[in-house]
Amino acid sequence: MQPFLDQVNQIVGRATDHAPQVLVTIVVGLIVVEVAIAVLGYAVQISRLPDGLKRIIFSLVRTFLWIILLVVVLQTLGLDNVLVAVTGSSVIAAVFLSTGVAPIIIDVLAGLTLASDQSFQPGVKVRAGDRQTEGVVESLDLRKTRIRDAKGILHVIPNSLIDKNEWVILAPRPPRPLKRRRLPVRLKKKR
Numbered sequence: 001m002q003p004f005l006d007q008v009n010q011i012v013g014r015a016t017d018h019a020p021q022v023l024v025t026i027v028v029g030l031i032v033v034e035v036a037i038a039v040l041g042y043a044v045q046i047s048r049l050p051d052g053l054k055r056i057i058f059s060l061v062r063t064f065l066w067i068i069l070l071v072v073v074l075q076t077l078g079l080d081n082v083l084v085a086v087t088g089s090s091v092i093a094a095v096f097l098s099t100g101v102a103p104i105i106i107d108v109l110a111g112l113t114l115a116s117d118q119s120f121q122p123g124v125k126v127r128a129g130d131r132q133t134e135g136v137v138e139s140l141d142l143r144k145t146r147i148r149d150a151k152g153i154l155h156v157i158p159n160s161l162i163d164k165n166e167w168v169i170l171a172p173r174p175p176r177p178l179k180r181r182r183l184p185v186r187l188k189k190k191r
Contacts, residue, residue, distance in 0.1 A: 011044045012077045030129040037062055051122055053115035057143055098171035103160070107143040115140055120162075123173035129157040130165050 015022070044054045114120050120137065127134045128147065132147055135149035145162055147155045 018077055022076050025073055026069075029072060032063045033069055036065055041169060047161065050115055050118055051140075053112070054113050055140070056112060103145065103158075106160045107158050110159035111140065111142045111145075113163055114145065114159055119169050119172075120167065121173055124169060125171035126167055126169055128162045128165070128167035129155070130161050132165075133157060134170065 002129055040058060044058050047054065049057070120126065120140075122137050125134075125136050126147065128145070133147050133149065133155045135147040135155065138146040138148050140146075140159075143159060144156050145159055147157060149155060170177065
């Protein structure tokens with residue numbers, strides 16, 4: 001037990017020695033992550049990608065940015081050994097859990113496929129899934145699609161069930177109303 005406590009004391013000592021650097025890293029990292037997320041959000045919104053794919057890309061990049069910030073903070077603390085142990089054990093855990101994770105990966109890949117399809121988007125009336133659920137697609141994320149039927153019941157269906165079974169578009173999404181925009185142009189009056 002004593003060697004473990006000695007290691008904890010060393011880590012705490014290193015953390016206090018590097019406290020100013022860690023604080024600066026965290027503050028700058030938070031600013032960079034938030035600015036990157038805002039820029040990404042704007043870029044994704046103005047892109048012509050399907051709405052479901054926009055949400056998936058946004059959530060993946062946001063998660064990736066937070067992981068990078070965590071890695072940089074651990075390096076600033078001088079915890080390279082902890083970082084190596086965490087990444088190494090993550091790889092081992094991924095190998096052991098790969099059979100349990102396979103359905104999740106299949107759902108994510110099916111979600112990417114569905115989200116990139118222009119026909120299968122929120123607002124579209126469909127018949128989909130292994131039970132041939134009929135209703136309007138409310139949302140689509142990495143693993144699940146939410147379809148609301150005519151009775152108002154929300155069905156949450158794994159993307160893999162929709163992708164591997166036949167799905168039918170019953171009614172396309174109604175067109176979005178055009179937004180009226182004012183241009184900042186002034187006309188000069190002739191005298």
